[in-house]
Amino acid sequence: MCETQKFIDMENFEKISLLRKMIKIRCFEEKVAEYKLNGKILGPVHTCIGQEAIDVGVCSALSVHDYIVGNHRSHGYMIAKGAKINLLMAEIFGKSTGTNGGKGGSMHVSDISIGSLGASGIVGSGLPIACGAAFASQYKNDGKITCVFFGDGAVNEGAFHESLNLASIWKLPVIFLLENNGVAVTTVLEQVSASHDLYHRAKSYGISSKQIDGQNVEEVYYTVKSAIATIKEGKGAVLIEAKTFRFHEHQEGQAYARMSDVGYRDKHEVDYWIANKDPIKLFSNKLVAENVIATGEIKRIYAEENHNIESAIEYADISPFPCNEDASRNVFI
Amino acid sequence: MQISVHFRVMRMRLVMFLFNKKKNFKMKMTYGEAIREALFKELENDQSVVLFGEDIQHNLYGYTYNLVNIFGKKRIINIPLSEAAVVGLATGAAMCGLTPIVDLTVANFLYVAMDQIVNMAAKINYMYNGQFKLPLTIMCSVFYNGSNAAQHSDRPHPIFMNVPGLKVVAPTCPQDAYSLLRSAIADENPVIYFSDRTLFYAEADVDVNCNIEIGQASVLAEGSGMTIVVISGCAQMALDLLPELANKNISAEIIDVRSLVPLDINTIKKSVRKTGRVVIVDTANKSCSAASEISSILAEGLFSALKAPIGIVACDDVPVPYAKNLELQIMPTKEKIFQKVISVMQYHK
Numbered sequence: 001m002c003e004t005q006k007f008i009d010m011e012n013f014e015k016i017s018l019l020r021k022m023i024k025i026r027c028f029e030e031k032v033a034e035y036k037l038n039g040k041i042l043g044p045v046h047t048c049i050g051q052e053a054i055d056v057g058v059c060s061a062l063s064v065h066d067y068i069v070g071n072h073r074s075h076g077y078m079i080a081k082g083a084k085i086n087l088l089m090a091e092i093f094g095k096s097t098g099t100n101g102g103k104g105g106s107m108h109v110s111d112i113s114i115g116s117l118g119a120s121g122i123v124g125s126g127l128p129i130a131c132g133a134a135f136a137s138q139y140k141n142d143g144k145i146t147c148v149f150f151g152d153g154a155v156n157e158g159a160f161h162e163s164l165n166l167a168s169i170w171k172l173p174v175i176f177l178l179e180n181n182g183v184a185v186t187t188v189l190e191q192v193s194a195s196h197d198l199y200h201r202a203k204s205y206g207i208s209s210k211q212i213d214g215q216n217v218e219e220v221y222y223t224v225k226s227a228i229a230t231i232k233e234g235k236g237a238v239l240i241e242a243k244t245f246r247f248h249e250h251q252e253g254q255a256y257a258r259m260s261d262v263g264y265r266d267k268h269e270v271d272y273w274i275a276n277k278d279p280i281k282l283f284s285n286k287l288v289a290e291n292v293i294a295t296g297e298i299k300r301i302y303a304e305e306n307h308n309i310e311s312a313i314e315y316a317d318i319s320p321f322p323c324n325e326d327a328s329r330n331v332f333i
Numbered sequence: 334m335q336i337s338v339h340f341r342v343m344r345m346r347l348v349m350f351l352f353n354k355k356k357n358f359k360m361k362m363t364y365g366e367a368i369r370e371a372l373f374k375e376l377e378n379d380q381s382v383v384l385f386g387e388d389i390q391h392n393l394y395g396y397t398y399n400l401v402n403i404f405g406k407k408r409i410i411n412i413p414l415s416e417a418a419v420v421g422l423a424t425g426a427a428m429c430g431l432t433p434i435v436d437l438t439v440a441n442f443l444y445v446a447m448d449q450i451v452n453m454a455a456k457i458n459y460m461y462n463g464q465f466k467l468p469l470t471i472m473c474s475v476f477y478n479g480s481n482a483a484q485h486s487d488r489p490h491p492i493f494m495n496v497p498g499l500k501v502v503a504p505t506c507p508q509d510a511y512s513l514l515r516s517a518i519a520d521e522n523p524v525i526y527f528s529d530r531t532l533f534y535a536e537a538d539v540d541v542n543c544n545i546e547i548g549q550a551s552v553l554a555e556g557s558g559m560t561i562v563v564i565s566g567c568a569q570m571a572l573d574l575l576p577e578l579a580n581k582n583i584s585a586e587i588i589d590v591r592s593l594v595p596l597d598i599n600t601i602k603k604s605v606r607k608t609g610r611v612v613i614v615d616t617a618n619k620s621c622s623a624a625s626e627i628s629s630i631l632a633e634g635l636f637s638a639l640k641a642p643i644g645i646v647a648c649d650d651v652p653v654p655y656a657k658n659l660e661l662q663i664m665p666t667k668e669k670i671f672q673k674v675i676s677v678m679q680y681h682k
Contacts, residue, residue, distance in 0.1 A: 067429070101462040110461040117428055118461050122452050128418040129453060132425020132433075139383065139407070139431060159448070162418030169413070330463040331497050332522045 007225050010218070012292045018060055018217050019287060020301050022052040022280045025076045027305045028085055031313060032075065032092060032106075036252035040317070041092055045106045048076035050247030053279035054179050055080040057220025058147055061228065062115075067133045067146040069126040070119030072107045077149055082114045089312040095319035102322040103330070117146075123184075124150060124157030127176065131163050134172035134237075145228055147175040153184030155198050164205040164239070171236030175227050176202070178239060179214060181246040186264040199241035207237050214242030215279045245273040341366060342398055358542045365533045367507040368396040368472075370541065371514035372434070376404050379432060382518065385410045385419055386436030386472075394533070397436075416445035420471065424454045424523075427469040434518060436472040440527060441487045443473055454523040455498035469523040472514075475565065476530045477616060477653060478664060486653035486660075488565065488616040491623050493525050494593050500524040500547055501593040505568035507537045509591055512545035520547060529616075531566040550597035552604070556586035559674055560604040560611040563589050564623050567614035567646075570667045577671060583678055593623050598630055605631060609640035610680075612673050614665050619647035641680035644673040 010018075029047035036045050048055060055076030059068065062081070070077050078088055083099065091098025092106045099111045110118030117133055120126045130148030137144040154160050155178065167174050180198055182189045189196055202209035208230065212223050220242060227238040247270070249256040260270075287293045341363075362370060375382050386392070390401040390411050401409040412419045416437055423433035437443055443450065450471065457467055475488045493501050500522055504510040510528060517524035524547065553568060554575060563571045568589045578585045586604050590596060605611050611631060615624035628643045649663040 069425075100460065100464075103462050104460045108460045110464060112464045117425065117465075118457065120453065122448060125421065125448055125453060128421020128449060129425035129428070131418065132422035132427070133429045134425075135422055136426040136429035136431045139426070159417055159421065162413075162415035163421075165413060166415060166418050166422060330459050332500070333458050333463060333466055 007222055010221070015287055015292055018056050018221065019280070019283055019293070019298070020305070021056040021060065021080050022217065022283065023301050024085070024305045024308070025052045025055060025079050026280055027302070027309045028075060028079060028089075028312075031309045033248065033252040035313065037254065041106075042094060043105045043107075044072075045092060045252045046073040046250065047248055047252055048073050050273065050278065051179060051181060051214065051244045052076055053217035053283070054149075054177070054214045054220055054242045054244060057217045058149075058177055058224050061221050061224035062145065062147060065115060066144050067115045067117050067130070069117045069130040069133065069146065069148040070109070071123065071126055071150055071154075072119065072121040073151075074109050074119035074149075075106070078109050078111065078114070078116060081116060083109070083111050083116065085308065085312040086315040087111070089316040090319045093316040093319070094321065095316055096322040096326070097315070097319040101326060103326065124154035124159040126150060127154070127159050127163035128166075130174050131166050131172055134167070134174035135170065137173055138170070145173050145175060145231055147177055147224075149177045149179060151184065152178065152180040152182060152189050152193070152198060154178075155201060156192060164202060164207055164237070167237035168205045168207050171234065173231045174237045175224065175231070176207075176237065176239040178241045179244055180241050181244045183246060183265060185250045186259055186262070188265055197241070199239055202239035207239050208235070209239035209241065211241040211243065214244035215277045215282060217279055217283050245277060247274055342369070359538045359540045361536055362507045362511070362539045363534050363536045364507045364510045364528070365394060365396045367511035367539050368514055368528060369398055369400070370539070371511045371518070372397065372400060373403070374541070375515060375518045376400065376408065381430060381432045382434065383408050383410065383426070383431055384434045384436065385412050385423055387412055387414065387438055389436055416442050417449050420446040421449040421453060423469055424449060424457065424467065427467045428457065428465040432468045432518060434470040434472060438473060439485050440473045440475045440489055441484055443471070443489060443525070450493075450499070451496050455496045458522065459498055466521040467523050468518070468521050470514075470517045470520075470526055471523070472526045472528065474528045474530050475616065477566075478531055478660060480655055480657055480660065481653070482655040483652035488527075488618075488648070490525075490527055490565070490593050491617045491621055491626065494623060494626065495621070498523065499594060501527070502547055502591065503527040503529065503565040503593060504591060505529065505532060505563070505565060505589050507535065507539045508543060509545060509551070511539050511541065512543050513547065513591065516545060516547050527565065529566040532569065535569070545591070547592045548595035548597055549591065550600040551589045551591055552600070553587040553589050554585065556584035556608070558584040558608055558610065559586065559678060560601070560608045561585050561587045561670070561674065562601055562611060562613040562624075562627055563587060564593070564615045564617070566616055567665050567670070570665065570670055571614060574667055574671055574674075578674065581675070583674065585674065590623070590627075596627070598627070601627060602631070602635055605635055606638045609638055610677050611639070612644035612646065612670065612677055614670055615645070615647040616665060617647060618650050619645065620650050622647045640682065641677045644677040646670050646673050
């Protein structure tokens, strides 16, 4: 998969669809950040603001039947793969109507109806699960692909290395989607990894890999399409390192907001990325320049998506909490 | 070793064939052969069953003998030494419709896979609110009393009793080894199956059509004056004591828990209500052991029925030493059980 194969260009409506999905995720995440601050959301929430191009590029390239495995920062993948935002928001609010009946919360959102095999808050631990889903697909020959999302923090976990080796020796139909945002909570990659180009690590396991611009939704989309083609040829797993940037702190809320002043990363760099590398701005500008969409139309999309998110908030807010009996339900099936 | 296993398996299959004709399904098997027979049956009955393990294709102990030749390398899979990733992989495969069995051989190796067992397999049913079935079986053996030293001799079943979402079984005879393994594989929840190497070559009749549900204790001997609750390999020690106890006019009822999660506390309580006295014997380290948990449940819920303090015989809270005399010193033995039973019998309020 050294070179991204050429695919027929997306139709205009498909490009607009990518833009709309990114806007939807941005609106959702901004609302989540707001409701964490006002205390409506109790538990930890990690937003993907700034990284939406990866969620949307990947999940738009996958089919509805393909599997995804998430991590602690999973709202974006879920929305991009087709999760209903009402149910997602209800889960984050801890309500019985949520994707997990209020028992998982933000870090464990899952919905098998859209191919989501859940999300793990233990960094790196989703990779073996994804290999298992891919093993099952290979065993049953059902043609499905599994994509697991993880960050640069995960590449120093043993599970990363063990999983790459398993995927390689068994030629599993899995995409390792490494979102390298350069920071794990407040520890920058430079402090914990001698190499900052993490896709090289895949080579020692015999897995083809590529580094791409994670802010460019089309590049993500076409790279994943190409990876899927490689996998369908029977060549086994692929690792994609998408370079990106976390616009917000590790988590939302008061406590983490304070971390932006402690100096673990350069403020100018943060400002630079927000001003110049916002994936939604970049793609909006491109589509406007190509006459695919008018600025007014983009504004209308924002208004519509914000309206939908308001409805999701209302739905989550008025939904009931789980009943007491639910506490002991589903320990076992 | 392999040749003798081969003959035994051939003989077993021949006997099985003849017995099947007579509609009689009982035959003699060792504990290890019973495990193999259960694996064979489940692999034969269900194409979704796959067996992962270290050296599983050419297993030293014979309990996967010839399975790779019968079912092929696609289903009998040698794994790299990546316990964590393989348990995680099996978990993911189970979520997507397969029925994986992972054999990690030595119980201590479970610790290497701890994150995947505890944070993933055990919690998926709950945190994803029942969206997935998780028919995962993790097999391993406890290797105590064999001079295997500190890192290969643990009996860690109580650690997993403290993890909601895992079923835990510990069979003590060939029939239970066979039936509980089949039930574990058929179960739609993650099950940890602890076989006991001190029992591995014990031989007994096995009825291959006998179904034993996980969560049922077994009364190995009936009695009226003393309840002895046994876990794992301690069952045989207690059974061996019966004549000596009879000589002392002690009528002992022996209850093998068989399954630690779920624990059949009702069968234990029923016996203790009758006898009023109980000794619990566990191979695990005493602190937070299965024995101490059962003791706690009885003290909390059955205090008025007790005629004497509850007795516990378990392993001392030390890592397992290599020297044979030292290992015997810390482990439960027949003598220790006998002494404890006598002291509980002699107690009067």
